[in-house]
Amino acid sequence: MNTPSDFILSLDYRAATGGNGGLFLRSSTTGPPWVTGLEVQITNEDRLPIHSTGSIYNRIPAEPTADERPNNWHHLEIAYKGDSLLVCVDGVTIVSEPDLTTTYPAITWPSDGVLGLQNEHSAANGSIEFRNIRLLSLD
Structure with missing residues (x-):
């Protein structure tokens, strides 16, 4: 399956205490995916x-901050179409940008690339679990 450029991604995740991971969007298959694309942080x-x-990650702050209680299942939805990006955690809108290129013109926003799940990379040795992953192409 080819990775869609425009999509709605829905999943549940659970982060252990000290968990640190994320989701890579529109990333290149070479180079750090949080640099060549975007990373929606989970921690x-x-x-x-x-x-x-x-x-x-390192580009748009979470406003408001999501519920980050460890060892609980949380629901994450991402809608990415063109330069419009919406991130919701447990039904709360965390990032809502109708036009990334207008709001953040100094950043190069990729128009396509791969999706990826980042399990965990913190020194605390926490883990990130994913379930009920659904991807709807809007291409």
Whole structure:
């Protein structure tokens, strides 16, 4: 299956205490995926909003901050169409950008690429679990 450029991604995740991972969107198959594309952060580590759950890692802060309680299942939905991006955690809108290129003109936003799940990479040795993953192409 080819990765759609425009999509709605819906899933449940559970992060253990100290969990730190995410979802890569429109990333290249070479190079760091959070640089070549975007990373929607998943964590329960104490972090600034630009590195909190639901944020676009190091680019767009989570506002408001999502429920980051460890060891609970949470629901995440991402709608990405053209330059419009919506991220919701447990039904709460965390990021809503109708036009990324207008709001953040200094950032190069990819128009296509692969999707990826990042399990965990923190020193705390937490884990991230995923279930009920659904991808709807809008292409």
